[in-house]
Amino acid sequence: MANGKQQNAVPSPRIHQLSIQKVFDGLSQNERLYAHHMSRAAWHGTRIILRQVSPESLGIYDFIMELYTCCAGDWKSVANEVQITSNELYAFLEYAATFLSNIGNYYGSGDQKFVPNLNIESLKKLATKSPKLKALYDEIAEPMLSTPPFSLGYPGDLAQSAYYPGPCIISKDEIALVSQALEGRLVFPENTRIRRVESAGTTFEVLQASVEKDEISQEFPLPDSKGIVRMHRGDHSQELARICSSLAAASNYAANETQREFLAQYIESFQTGSLHAYRDSQRTWIRDKAPRVENIFGFVEPYRDPHGTRAEFEGLVAISDTEETKALTKLVENSATFIKKLPWAEGTKENDEKGPFEKALFEPPDFASIHTLAYCSSIIFPGINLPNYNDIRQECGFKNVIISNRMSAESKKGDVCPFIDESEAETFQKHKYPAYYWWVVLHELLGHGTGKMMVQESEHKYNFDISNPPINPLTGEPIKSYYAPGQTWTGQFGDLATTVDECRAELVGAYLMDDEDLLELFGYTDGSDITAEDLTYNVYLQLGVDGLRGLQNFNIDDGKWGQAHSRAHFAMLKCLLTDGGGFMTIECSPSEQRLLVRVDRSKVVTHGKPALGSMLLRLHMYRCTADVTECRKYYEELSRVDGEYLEWRKIVLAKNQPKWVFVQANTFLDGDEVTLKEYEPTIEGVVQSWAEREV
Incomplete structure (x- = not known):
């Protein structure tokens, strides 16, 4: 698989199964039902992430899923029928697995574009399997196979960003001006995208993620008075509606009132687009101590926005491991001792020897070892600290998790480190x-x-x-x-x-x-x-x-x-x-x-x-x-x-080394019974797992 200008060939990905069966078996029926509906909510965020990555990512995803449907997962029959070689088919499947694991055609870690090691004629042959594939091929072939753009970044000749969509290029200064205008009206940027519109004057449309839609909810001038900003709610509306439906279903099986409260706040935020409601959900979520089934939802990490403020959607549902968490609890209980050894605390007696640039009280956070059941994100992080709002961290605290079945990938022998x-x-x-x-x-x-x-x-x-x-x-x-x-x-x-x-x-x-x-x-x-x-x-x-x-x-x-x-x-x-x-x-x-x-x-x-x-x-x-x-x-x-x-x-x-591709399980509901299905750590297994999610 190639990944753009001045890049050597990328080795075949190393596939790691995020195994979950053992800890899933320890859940009660109620916990399984909660975990299932929460997982469905997480996976419904897939198409939001694809839309945030690149204009062609949704079409590529639909192409992969339609091709799987056409052959019912019998890939050998595809090669024979459309007359491509087994190597060409493997190259496509390798690309498909990498694309699905990264939820888009740019690496989650690195933001570099990758393209299949496949010529356009072979891709065209695959598209003959159905009229839908042919229509998708016409839409995606050129942007799927071409570089530039080489990476995600400020829109231009070499990079692109779907946080700033549309044919009219928006400049860094214009993004900063719009962001300043939003900040002045206490509109948080995490769940927004900005589109520059050519009209009689300079108009910028701010697309706000919400189920509810309105053509223009607010209109106001830029700080320099040389343009106007129009707020449009309803970005990602269909996906957020499905997420809200699954969250509502999960609420019926919540373990406590705190969980029901933050689920209601998630739903309010996704329905209306209000990040004030989302911030409230984070304050409530922090209070849900040591849950058996943990979760993270929302427009969370701003890594991929070149401006550093707009955030990718993320949905994580995981199961805690009590024994593994005990070792982490020991560290949490002794945290204050080690904070005093950090450079800004050394030599000071102030603030209980922590100094003025540290909180007076370090509230011991919830710190759990968890195993992910559903992790819908372009990066599968090994550890997470949330929420990302520093004022909430200082006022209310935070949570930490170590994702054990992701961390285990680092224990694999793999290739010898070349350095x-x-x-x-x-x-x-x-x-x-x-x-x-x-x-x-x-x-x-x-x-x-x-x-x-x-x-x-x-x-x-x-x-x-x-x-x-x-x-x-x-x-x-x-x-x-x-x-x-x-x-x-x-x-x-x-x-x-x-x-x-x-x-x-x-x-x-x-x-x-x-x-x-x-x-x-x-x-x-x-x-x-x-x-x-x-x-x-x-x-x-x-x-x-x-x-x-x-x-x-x-x-x-x-x-x-x-x-x-x-x-x-x-x-x-x-x-x-x-x-x-x-x-x-x-x-x-x-x-x-x-x-x-x-x-x-x-x-x-x-x-x-x-x-x-x-x-x-x-x-x-x-x-x-x-x-x-x-x-x-x-x-x-x-x-x-x-x-x-x-x-x-x-x-x-x-010295390019193989990149990780992760294959995750699915849950299925039969009446009141939830079953778990894990998939083989192969490129075919990755594609099958996504096809059976039906998102």
Whole structure:
């Protein structure tokens, strides 16, 4: 499968089954019914995500589903009937499985377009199976097979974004102006898209996701008075109606009143388009402690919006594992101890030794190990911390989950990492999973869960002493900036918000991964099979590897990063290389197309950790004080790809490794009985699982 200009051939995907049968069998009949209807609600979001990815994604999805229907899953008969080779059929199925797993024709991780390793004539032959296929072929063939666009991003010659649909290109400045106009009217952007309309004047249509429709709900001028904004409700109306219907059905089997309350709030938000109702749902959802069946719904993550504020729909339904959660509970109970060891708390007695840039009370969050039953998203994350609204996190708390049956993919032996020396390859693989697991745990709990934003809440009300502002540890002077009323983290930091937030969380996890008391909680000491020092060393090796791998998601054509985490990982690598006193180096041999990460084990704590701590403190302070200017100056330089890094990128691309494709189960309702069906971890199994979802 190809994925655009200057990209080497992508190896066949590695397919991982998100196994769920064992934990599903432990549910009561009522819990199964709740899980089934919630899962149906999640999967009904598929077509919303497709519409958010690219203009052609819905048509490609329908083409794959129609072809499956025409042959009833008997793929060999298709090859014989339309006279294509088995290799050509395999190439199409490989593309189909990758497309379905990513819910669109751009990788969920990286946002790069991928196209099938199939010529247009073979695709045309497949389309002869039915009149519907022929009509879909005419619609999708050209955009499905062509590059550019190469990636998602601000609309232009090289990139596209379905958050800004239509033939009329909208500029960055225009997006910012419309966003400013929405913010001024307290309209949250997460469930919107913006379309530029050519008319007598400059008109921008804001498409708001809701079941209810109206031609124009509001009309107002842009801040510069050079155009108007028209609000249109009813985007994704049909899909949201199906989601609401399934949520209403699930409410009949809810375990408690809290679940019924947030389901009603979900429905109100999806019906009306109100994100104020959605924010209420998040406050209620946080109160649903330790549910047997957990969920995440809504327009959640803004990773794919180039402007950094509009969010992709997401639906997750999962089953908690009580035994696995016990180990996480231990960490949660001791959280306050480790927060005091973070750079902004070191050396202070204020706020119970946590300092002024940390919440006074760290409310122990709900932290569960869960197994996903239905995860409708372009990225299957290994861990999640929500809600994404920082004011709600500070006022009400948050939840963390580790998705165990997704994390298990990291324990697979797979290919040897090409960036680790052969002499270390075996031990790196042995230590990788436990190091990665606990790094993710710390990322979610103490990375996303810490910090206090300096906020002016109203005209004369602040959440800090404005007459005696706290001292900024970066400058030694009182803070000079903070969030004004109505301002938010994503609204102020825009395209930097998600990548800086993820980078900060990754840094917190890595920074603490040498703490002996912390590692002992996890069962790692000097005497364990994998020692505490082994685990720490592996994390730093992974920092180097992830930083190199991140380069594959940097687009040299427009100088933009395609993925928030990739940019964060590269910035961390660059920090360690430039500020780590030589403790980490990258050995590069262009002639042998080789890059190797070298870490001096003796300097991890003395040089590596201080470098990470310095970077972490900067990002934390920029974030807490709304200092966008300094953050942009620092982070853009640290994540700049030039000089030797461009040479490294070429080698990284030449070492392309298989990407994960996930196959998930389905539930079916027969009367009051719910049955579970799992599918083989094959490309055929992936396609069958989606066909049987009937969405």
